[in-house]
Amino acid sequence: MELAVVGSGEKLAVSEAIFGREFREDLVHQVVVAYRNAGRAGTKAQLSRSELSGTTKKFKKQKGGGARHGDYRAPIFVGGGRAFAAEPRSFAQKVNRKMYRGAMSSILSELLRQDRVKVVQSITVDEPKTRALVAKLGELDVNRPLIVTEDANEALYLAARNLPYVEVRDVQGLDPVVLVGARSVVITVDALKKIEEWLA
Incomplete structure (x- = not known):
């Protein structure tokens, strides 16, 4: 399958097996619950x-x-x-690597089906100014976006820090909870390729 790269007129070929999977609600629910439970502290x-x-x-x-x-x-x-x-008890639940990757692939596929993902060549700001990032997001016409880059730029992170409902993550920091909670996702081409290698 091919995804349009915003602002360049190019098409990016991605794997149908990863970004075209059917949505498995039961699997996604299980992985999200397990991920959140892993962060709980047994305090009794x-x-x-x-x-x-x-x-x-x-x-x-x-x-x-x-x-x-x-x-x-x-x-x-x-x-x-x-x-x-x-x-003190542990709330951790066992999730196989295959299950986790399958859930991530399922979430990304559903976001793509709902046109909630915008692929861009790159998203950077010259200096850590919120105004500059707001202008860039206005051009993309996205609401409460999750910005995913190959490796988080400090200037981009600082520019987004003061914006409510805007989050910047690199590929390594991506998790099912933040993906499920995002209204829209802005992702760079390099980050998408890295995700495809990871979920393959």
């Missing part, structure tokens, strides 16, 4: 008797005083450790 934790600070001295004699105890950190005492203490 309690202290067992071995983790409490305090003396381990035996506070009374072994025999003749009723129940036998070693120290006050036992679970039956106020301020003692928990008998079955909760540990």
Whole structure:
């Protein structure tokens, strides 16, 4: 399949197997949920008797005083450790490399079908000025774009930093969550070729 390069009149040939796949909603949902869960922190934790600070001295004699105890950190005492203490858990879910790449390919294919992707030769700004980037985006007529470049230019990143709903990513920083949330995607030719090599 061929994609039009905005502003140049040229056509870019890309793989039909990667950018022309059917949309797999179940696969995309699974990968997006797994990606977001990987960023969660399991914060629930309690202290067992071995983790409490305090003396381990035996506070009374072994025999003749009723129940036998070693120290006050036992679970039956106020301020003692928990008998079955909760540990921080991991929310990570296993996602195979083939599944992840398939989901990324599926998302990109659907964005292309909906005409929400604009391929440009390059997108750069001479200096990190928001005004310059706004002018460039106005020429492309895009709304809340995700800008994908081969490797993120610092001037471009700084120019976009003050714009709400505009995000700049390089190919290595691309993930399914940011792609699903983008209303439109502006991607350079070099970045598209790099993505095609990665998903092949």
